[in-house]
Amino acid sequence: DTAVSQTPKYLVTQMGNDKSIKCEQNLGHDTMYWYKQDSKKFLKIMFSYNNKELIINETVPNRFSPKSPDKAHLNLHINSLELGDSAVYFCASSQMSGKYSYEQYFGPGTRLTVT
């Protein structure tokens, strides 16, 4: 049973297109995240939702919009794709305890290539 799953695993698309990446977790966690791993391999947080409420919204272009229909799902929609959006995007989930979360569990990543 996959704990955190992402679809698609690979996404190749042209500049200017709109695309979505889906994420689902079956761990019963209340918090989900989107990370971007850039060309230098840094993992950078983009967004986080706790119980469907946005709690982290880093400085990313507003072409990126997360949507959390329920606690088990967090999707990422990207409008007007640009070359610089090419990266690996990871979804993760964790359980919050008070205002803290502990270890995060990651999906396998989605490699986005914009041509």
Place this chain on the structure above:
Amino acid sequence: DQQVKQNSPSLSVQEGRISILNCDYTNSMFDYFLWYKKYPAEGPTFLISISSIKDKNEDGRFTVFLNKSAKHLSLHIVPSQPGDSAVYFCAARGSNYQLIWGAGTKLIIKP
């Protein structure tokens, strides 16, 4: 401004020997530290963690040491095995629910 630094991009260790991966941080407010392991084409996998109130945590072959005065932590793997070859990320928990990540160290275990 990197708050979590892993200064060694790669490390090569003989199978059976000890692997020591290092991580430095700048923010004394970090209260929890984690190590993750990542294989190619997979997401990072949680390995071991340590609270700032401790100086050592052990789990099987993996031990994490924390030196708060030096703002330094290290991950020891002993004995190193071929399956340990991966990229290891250090992360620190800051305010606002976030984990701050290092750039990773690629560990290569030589047979």
